[in-house]
Amino acid sequence: MKQFKTAALLLVACAVAMFATFAPSTSQAAPVNKTIILATTTSTQDSGLLDVLLPVFEKQTGYFVKTISVGSGQAMKMGEKGEADVLLVHSPDAEKKFVEEGYGVNRMLVMHNDFVIVGPPSDPAKIKGAKSVKEAFGKIASADALFLSRADNSGTHSKEKKIWKAAGINPAGQKWYQETGLGMGATLNVAAEKNGYTLTDRGTYLALKKNLGLNIIVEGDALLLNVYHVIEVNPAKWTKVNNAGAKAFAKFMVSKKAQGIIKTYGTEKFGSPLFFPDAGKKPESLGL
Amino acid sequence: MNLILEGLIKAFQLIVALDPEVLGITWLSLKVSGLATLISVVIGISCGMIVALTRFPGKKLLVSIVNTGMGLPPVVVGLFVTVFIWRNGPLGFLDILYTPTAIIIAQAVIATPIVMGISIAALQNLPAKMRLQILSLGATRLQMVWILLREARLPLMAAVMAGFGGVISEVGASIMVGGNIKGYSRVLTTATVMETGKGNFDVAFALSIILLFLVFLVNYLFTIIQQRERPR
Known part of the structure; x- marks a missing residue:
C-alpha cells in the first residue's frame, strides 16, 4: 500500500515539475502579438534557408515566428482562413488570384531560383x-x-x-x-x-x-523560373491576424540584411547560392 | 548497412555531445507525452472505474465505443483538434494552435480511450464478490475503490504503458496541431519525419534511436513500479 502511494506521489511530483518547466516557455510567448504564424513552402525549410534567416529576424525584432511549412497551395488556404499572418510562397499565378480576391496585401518580390x-x-x-x-x-x-x-x-x-x-x-x-x-x-x-x-x-x-x-x-x-513572394494576410478580412508582425516580417525579408544572407546562403556548403535576392526589382526584369 | 552504421555513430555523437537542440527535442517529447499520459490516466482510470463497477443500459455500446477509440488514428484526432482550435474555430480564443499545449491535448485524446479500455477490462476481471466482501468488512466507498485499484495494479500499469507508448510514438497529430516549430513544438517523431524529408537519414536514424531508448527507459521505470510488489 505504502509503496503504491509513494509511486503515485512520485508521479504527481514529476507532473508538477513538468508543468513548472512549461510555465517560463509559455510566458515568454505570452504577449499575443509577439507571435507570427508564417505559412511557407517546404522548399524554404528543407533547403535550410529559414533556419538561418529566422534567428536574425527574431533577435532583431523580438517577434517569435511559428513556421508552418506546407505547400504553397495549403499556405494560401491558411491565409484565406486567417490562420496565418504572413506567407512566403512561390506560386505566382495563384498568388495573384489570392491578392485579387482580397485575401492578401502588399505582395513583394523576395528572391528567385x-x-x-x-x-x-x-x-x-x-x-x-x-x-x-x-x-x-x-x-x-x-x-x-x-x-x-x-x-x-x-x-x-x-x-x-x-x-x-x-x-x-x-x-x-x-x-x-x-x-x-x-x-x-x-x-x-x-x-x-x-x-x-x-x-x-x-x-x-x-x-x-x-x-x-x-x-x-x-x-x-x-x-x-521559380519566384518567391512575401504576402501579408489581409487584416481587414480577419481581425485576429497579427498584421504588425506580418509587416515587420515582410519588411525584414526585403531588407538589406536578409537579402545579403539570401545572396550568400549555400555558397559555402553547396558551392553555389541556392537563392538569388530580388527585393525591389520589377517582376518584368525577371521575365515574368 | 552503411546508413545504419552512420546512424548509430551519429546518435552516439549527438548524445555524447549533449547537442542542445536534440536534448531540447527529447525533453519536450518526454514532457508532452508524459503530461498527456497523466491526463489520460486520470480521466481513463476514473471513468473506466465508473463504467466497470456500475450497470446501466447501453453499457455494451459504450464499452465498444471506448474499445474502438483504442485504435483512434492520430491524424484523425489531429484534424479534429486543429479544426476546433483554429483562430476562427470554436475554441480559437484559447490561442493554442501550434503550441506544445495543443500537442498535449491531442495526445491526451488519443491516449484516454486506450487507458480507459484496458482499465475497464482490468477492473471487470476482478471477482465480483470481492466488492461485497470489502464493503462488508466495513470499508468506505473510497477505500473500496482504492483496494480495487491496488488489486488491479498490474493490468492498470499496463494501461499506463500502452497509453504512453501510443502517444510518444505518434506523429500525425503532433505535426498537425504542433506545427513542428523549431525549438518550440518540435518533438522526436516530427523531427524524424522532417529530417527524413530533408534527406538527412543519419540524423533521422539517430533521432529514432534516441526515441526508442527513451521509450525503453520510461517503460523500464513503469515496469519496476508494476513488478515491485509480488502478486499474491
Whole structure:
C-alpha cells in the first residue's frame, strides 16, 4: 500500500515539475502579438534557408515566428482562413488570384531560383539536351519513363502542371506518372529510390544532393523560373491576424540584411547560392 | 548497412555531445507525452472505474465505443483538434494552435480511450464478490475503490504503458496541431519525419534511436513500479 502511494506521489511530483518547466516557455510567448504564424513552402525549410534567416529576424525584432511549412497551395488556404499572418510562397499565378480576391496585401518580390528536371544519370527518356522543358516533358511521356509528381498543390506542383499543359499532355492517370503527395525533399527521395524523373526547385535539390544520386538533366528554360513572394494576410478580412508582425516580417525579408544572407546562403556548403535576392526589382526584369 | 552504421555513430555523437537542440527535442517529447499520459490516466482510470463497477443500459455500446477509440488514428484526432482550435474555430480564443499545449491535448485524446479500455477490462476481471466482501468488512466507498485499484495494479500499469507508448510514438497529430516549430513544438517523431524529408537519414536514424531508448527507459521505470510488489 505504502509503496503504491509513494509511486503515485512520485508521479504527481514529476507532473508538477513538468508543468513548472512549461510555465517560463509559455510566458515568454505570452504577449499575443509577439507571435507570427508564417505559412511557407517546404522548399524554404528543407533547403535550410529559414533556419538561418529566422534567428536574425527574431533577435532583431523580438517577434517569435511559428513556421508552418506546407505547400504553397495549403499556405494560401491558411491565409484565406486567417490562420496565418504572413506567407512566403512561390506560386505566382495563384498568388495573384489570392491578392485579387482580397485575401492578401502588399505582395513583394523576395528572391528567385529556378526549377530543374532531375532524374537518374542513365537518363532513360533521353531528355538531356532537349531544347526546351516542353520537349523534355514530351519525351518523358512518349518514353513512358517514370515521373514523380508532388501532387500537393504546392508551387512546384503548379509549375509542373503548367508545363504539362504547355506541352499539350495530360499525364493524370498514366502508368508512368506517379503522385507522391509529399513535400519536395520527400519526393526527391522517392524519385531517387525509384529511378524516376521529377521537377524540383534547385535549392532543395542542392541541399539534398549528397544522398540522392539524381542528376540535373534539364535546366535553363525561361519557363523554369521559380519566384518567391512575401504576402501579408489581409487584416481587414480577419481581425485576429497579427498584421504588425506580418509587416515587420515582410519588411525584414526585403531588407538589406536578409537579402545579403539570401545572396550568400549555400555558397559555402553547396558551392553555389541556392537563392538569388530580388527585393525591389520589377517582376518584368525577371521575365515574368 | 552503411546508413545504419552512420546512424548509430551519429546518435552516439549527438548524445555524447549533449547537442542542445536534440536534448531540447527529447525533453519536450518526454514532457508532452508524459503530461498527456497523466491526463489520460486520470480521466481513463476514473471513468473506466465508473463504467466497470456500475450497470446501466447501453453499457455494451459504450464499452465498444471506448474499445474502438483504442485504435483512434492520430491524424484523425489531429484534424479534429486543429479544426476546433483554429483562430476562427470554436475554441480559437484559447490561442493554442501550434503550441506544445495543443500537442498535449491531442495526445491526451488519443491516449484516454486506450487507458480507459484496458482499465475497464482490468477492473471487470476482478471477482465480483470481492466488492461485497470489502464493503462488508466495513470499508468506505473510497477505500473500496482504492483496494480495487491496488488489486488491479498490474493490468492498470499496463494501461499506463500502452497509453504512453501510443502517444510518444505518434506523429500525425503532433505535426498537425504542433506545427513542428523549431525549438518550440518540435518533438522526436516530427523531427524524424522532417529530417527524413530533408534527406538527412543519419540524423533521422539517430533521432529514432534516441526515441526508442527513451521509450525503453520510461517503460523500464513503469515496469519496476508494476513488478515491485509480488502478486499474491
